Amino acid sequence: MRPPSPSIPEKEFLFxxxxxxxxxxxxxxxxxRSPTITFGPDLGWVECALGKTRVLAQVEAKMVKPAxxxxxxxxITIHSEISPMxxxxxxPGRPSDEExxxxxxxxxxxxxSDAVDKESLCxxxxxxxxxxxxxxxxxxxxxxxxxxxxxxxxxxLRHFRRPDVEVVGDEVIxxxxxxxxxxxxxxxxxxxxxxxxxxxxxxxxPVLDPNQLEQRLSAGLVSIAxxxxxxxxxxxxxxxxxxxxxxxxxxxxxxxxxxxxxHGFLDTQLREDWVGRKVEVR
Amino acid sequence: xSVVLPGEEVPAQHVNLKLGPxxxxxxxxxxxGRESTVISTRAGILNHSANRSKWWVESNSRRYVxxxxxxxxxxxxxxxxxxxxxxxxxAHYASLDSLAFEGASxxxxxxxxxxxxxxxxxxxxxKDMEPELECFDAQxxxxxxxxxxxxxxxxxxxxxxxLDLLDTKHFLLPLLGGRFPLEVAVGxxxxxxxxxxxxxxxxxxxxxxxxxxxxxxxxxxKGVKTLLETLDV
Numbered sequence: 001m002r003p004p005s006p007s008i009p010e011k012e013f014l015f016x017x018x019x020x021x022x023x024x025x026x027x028x029x030x031x032x033r034s035p036t037i038t039f040g041p042d043l044g045w046v047e048c049a050l051g052k053t054r055v056l057a058q059v060e061a062k063m064v065k066p067a068x069x070x071x072x073x074x075x076i077t078i079h080s081e082i083s084p085m086x087x088x089x090x091x092p093g094r095p096s097d098e099e100x101x102x103x104x105x106x107x108x109x110x111x112x113s114d115a116v117d118k119e120s121l122c123x124x125x126x127x128x129x130x131x132x133x134x135x136x137x138x139x140x141x142x143x144x145x146x147x148x149x150x151x152x153x154x155x156x157l158r159h160f161r162r163p164d165v166e167v168v169g170d171e172v173i174x175x176x177x178x179x180x181x182x183x184x185x186x187x188x189x190x191x192x193x194x195x196x197x198x199x200x201x202x203x204x205x206p207v208l209d210p211n212q213l214e215q216r217l218s219a220g221l222v223s224i225a226x227x228x229x230x231x232x233x234x235x236x237x238x239x240x241x242x243x244x245x246x247x248x249x250x251x252x253x254x255x256x257x258x259x260x261x262x263h264g265f266l267d268t269q270l271r272e273d274w275v276g277r278k279v280e281v282r
Numbered sequence: 283x284s285v286v287l288p289g290e291e292v293p294a295q296h297v298n299l300k301l302g303p304x305x306x307x308x309x310x311x312x313x314x315g316r317e318s319t320v321i322s323t324r325a326g327i328l329n330h331s332a333n334r335s336k337w338w339v340e341s342n343s344r345r346y347v348x349x350x351x352x353x354x355x356x357x358x359x360x361x362x363x364x365x366x367x368x369x370x371x372x373a374h375y376a377s378l379d380s381l382a383f384e385g386a387s388x389x390x391x392x393x394x395x396x397x398x399x400x401x402x403x404x405x406x407x408x409k410d411m412e413p414e415l416e417c418f419d420a421q422x423x424x425x426x427x428x429x430x431x432x433x434x435x436x437x438x439x440x441x442x443x444x445l446d447l448l449d450t451k452h453f454l455l456p457l458l459g460g461r462f463p464l465e466v467a468v469g470x471x472x473x474x475x476x477x478x479x480x481x482x483x484x485x486x487x488x489x490x491x492x493x494x495x496x497x498x499x500x501x502x503x504k505g506v507k508t509l510l511e512t513l514d515v
Contacts, residue, residue, distance in 0.1 A: 009475075011397075
């Protein structure tokens with residue numbers, strides 16, 4: 001059952017609070033909820049939380065025959081389905097508009113931005129390539145699932161290690177992780193997604209990382225995907241709020257700052273996890 | 283204090299037995315050899331009144347199941363000819379008759395819009411029927427605080443937190459009330475309507491309630507006090 005839109009008092013309160021630059025969780029308008037990243041026992045198993053929004057990402061690799069038109073490239077597929085587990089709003093089998101938007105954005109941010117080097121996934125030209133499968137489970141929806149899913153996805157791809165392979169003639173030997181250390185994927189860059197919400201009243205400042213109520217009551221959303229090197233991958237604007245060029249540029253500048261912060265945070269988290277995994281053999 | 287799991291037999295036995303939420307009487311001989319047995323339908327802590335006539339199970343949950351005589355905060359979703367459909371956060375919408383208000387008559391009915399908030403009491407909750415609400419005390423026909431809620435904001439929290447807030451011994455509302463005047467309507471369906479003079483104060487109440495909720499950290503009185511210090515109200 002789709003829940004009804006927020007009640008009139010809630011709507012009025014949110015708008016008048018935002019006019020005074022007050023947000024319900026005490027954040028500043030351009031402040032993100034600080035992300036929490038939890039690594040699972042397996043490499044490539046990552047749970048990412050932004051406040052109460054939680055997304056689980058998992059990466060698997062298997063060997064397949066490449067597509068005939070691209071014999072030197074591996075493939076990446078992203079599977080994401082919003083189940084009713086996230087919120088009673090979502091129904092199984094029937095994708096909502098929001099789900100379609102999220103799926104398309106994930107495809108653009110994680111796959112088409114060439115974050116993962118596809119040619120390095122080739123094992124034996126035209127015969128064997130790696131097929132990377134990224135599965136995203138949306139565990140809880142408290143607004144802005146897109147940013148959370150992008151962060152979980154890219155973290156999982158960077159956390160993942162595939163088994164080392166050796167090619168002798170036409171034969172492919174797969175080394176077990178106990179034999180040889182698994183190798184990380186070749187990642188060109190780390191894109192992050194930032195979503196800004198705009199409200200019907202143009203004097204209200206835009207907010208970064210909207211929570212569920214803010215997202216529902218927003219008149220438009222702008223999602224910017226970029227990496228810490230200031231390279232914009234995707235800029236998407238939904239909803240009919242007119243924006244000046246200046247405003248868009250301000251948002252991009254904000255996103256650049258946040259991307260640098262997030263990049264540093266992610267690097268430390270990955271490093272800490274990697275150090276914790278080392279087992280000394282005597 | 284004892285913990286029960288769903289399906290567990292409960293030693294509830296009294297001439298005038300009253301079962302609260304989470305308990306179900308089933309006919310047939312159980313292990314005790316009596317005519318009917320009482321089993322629990324949810325996991326939680328089993329409680330009973332001093333004379334062992336009233337039994338209930340206390341547990342936390344996020345999904346509301348309507349039960350008679352519980353007060354709820356609902357949102358009007360549809361206007362019908364003789365009443366309203368109200369979303370109370372349960373699996374089905376509840377119906378609210380337009381005559382179920384204080385002083386309402388055929389000629390003088392309340393005028394509620396879609397999206398309005400109401401504070402109401404569940405008058406009928408049967409598992410096979412749509413729940414029904416009313417906004418007055420059935421005996422006195424006075425509003426007793428029920429009716430439309432104007433302004434303010436709705437905070438969502440776990441059902442256990444709602445029950446706790448209704449307890450007069452709970453620290454949170456007296457603590458907040460000591461700092462600034464506020465209005466609260468606690469619905470047992472996991473929604474708490476709050477109102478205060480300033481927006482900043484409403485935000486502070488909302489954040490405190492969310493902080494007390496087990497999902498949001500489960501702070502105690504000391505923790506809430508330190509949180510309030512940082513909020514500048």
